[in-house]
Amino acid sequence: MINRLVIENLKHRRLRTVLSALSIGFQVTMILAVAGLSRGMLEDSRNRAKGVGADIWIKPPGASAISLTGASMPQSVLRYFREVPHVKLATGTAVQPIGGISTITGIDYGEFVAMSGPFRFLDGGPFQSDDDVIVDQYYAEQQKLKAGDTVTILNHQWRVCGVVEPGKLARLFVRLHRLQELTNSEGKLNQAFLKLDDPARAQEVIRYLKSQPELTGYSIYSIEEFLSMFSMSNVPGLQAFIYVIIGLSLIIGFLVVGLTMYTTVLERTREIGILKALGASPLDIVGILVRETVVLAVAGWITGILLSLGAHWAINTQVRANLQSEIVPDWWPIALAVSLIASLLGALYPGLRAARQDAIEALSYE
Amino acid sequence: MEPIIAVRDLRKIYHVGEVDVHALRGVSMEVPRGEFVSIVGPSGSGKSTLFHVIGALTSITSGQVIVDGQDLSELSDSERTRLRRQKVGFVFQRYNLLPTLTALGNIEIARYFGGKSGPLEKDFLEILRLLGIEHRLHHKPRALSGGEQQRVAIARALVNRPAILLADEPTGNLDSENSEAVLSLLRDLNHRFGQTILMITHNPEAAAFADRIIQMRDGRVVQPA
Secondary structure: OHHHHHHHHHHHOHHHHHHHHHHHHHHHHHHHHHHHHHHHHHHHHHHHHHOOOOOEEEEOOOOOOOOOOOOOEEOOHHHHHHOOOOEEEEEEEEEEEEEOOEEEEEEOHHHHHHHHOOOOEEEEOOOOOOOEEEEEHHHHHHHOOOOOOEEEEOOEEEEEEEEEOOOOOOOEEEEHHHHHHHOOOOOEEOEEEEEEOOHHHHHHHHHHHHOOHHHOOOEEEEHHHHHHOOOHHHOOOHHHHHHHHHHHHHHHHHHHHHHHHHHHHHHOHHHHHHHHHOOOOHHHHHHHHHHHHHHHHHHHHHHHHHHHHHHHHHHHHHOOOOOOOOOOHHHHHHHHHHHHHHHHHHHHHHHHHHHHOOHHHHHOOO | OOOOEEEEEEEEEEEEOOEEEEEEEEEEEEEOOOOEEEEEOOOOOOHHHHHHHHOOOOOOOEEEEEEOOEEHHHOOHHHHHHHHHHHEEEEOOOOOOOOOOOHHHHHHHHHHHOOOOOOOOHHHHHHHHHHOOHHHOOOOHHHOOHHHHHHHHHHHHHOOOOOEEEEEOOOOOOOHHHHHHHHHHHHHHHHHHOOEEEEEEOOHHHHOOOOEEEEEEOOEEEEEO
């Protein structure tokens, strides 16, 4: 019976109910979108790192492990790496930001293909000239590019020579020396990759490299170690950012539900008096408001999941080259807990106010 | 026979800001089981306060009020709530139906608080027939006329078979035709089911439907009939 009253109360003020559920839904979406984006982008980066085909990944001194750019190392170091026992191939890349979190990567085509395997061209083919750029499918779709088109990057006109399947280190590839020229960083690399004659010897080779005085300060990882770094806890500030989003969601939910329930209690003062006259205890009155709050929170949670699925679809179809999103069902219970806690906290004061309402005053409320 | 309502030297003082308002100044009265009593008096005479005290909606300052054997002066808030659930049915001037529930929903929620569930009892179905609202049970209050709403309110007040039915100006918002119908129904309920009814009114014609009229003025009973 109480459940019927709760549902009828919520139906009675449909617009307010819908707006409240939407507000809670947006807070849930905010949490799920941030978690989905974080995980999607890390997973995408991880997959692309894996696509290089290297056994060892080397970053220059002062570079962050999974940052896009950073300090540089001399290109001549590759000759040194090639002399190390068990190193079969060594290549390096230069990475240059082109706005936002997008980058362009300079490669030595022959060395890179030798290490990672051939590019799978969906359109066009390899570099023909120094001003050619190879783009991956996501970038091509987002920018509506095909082989033969021109594109301006770093204030320079490039011809799209080929569109490749995604999953190999970067989205935009140009010749290494051309990028070095354009960025005044001739002879410098941002990272180096080693392929071994036997991947099982990776730790042995890493130990050797780390023991070399000339490589002091270099970060040297096996591919397994490197890939394991692509987690939320390893990205500086990401977890704190997510906690901030959760905190904001709690505050928004608290305010929205608090305001909704406060106006509900004011509006229903007389009805609260009627219920008390019928024998409802203060606990019954609080129970009714709590149930309404839980229904709002759950409805908002479901709305939020649906909105986050919509956001996931929009991100992955419209801006797939810049942002990648994942559906994060393991975050759904967290989002539910956040919306329930926020909503129940918001309903606390209005609920207590309703419970303490004097029945006679409530019955005479106009 | 022991009266169903016994009030002895009842005093009730409200504190409004720093002012003490003496709403009841030593009221004494008795209502035997099965009687239909009207309480009349001008505004401020204390009749509504008496209604609220007997209905266990508010505490008493001093004196004694016994309803169906229970001394209200000794009851805690939760015990007063229980008494309202089981022994008192209210009918208000403004009907006070819950607007979000149907007529039946309003009756059922009172029944729920009274601790009952399942199908409506046979004798209550007879009351519904007497009230003439069986065909209007699935309508919400806004779809009912004033007379129909008041009859639903009476049904709701009686669904838990209370010891006393308290009616506060039950015809105050009704036209004369509906007023007479509601008052006749109250009298029928009193005659056919032996329902004890205490009705507040300042309409002498309405008061005349009762077996007895108690007149109040300035917080005192001035003329027990």
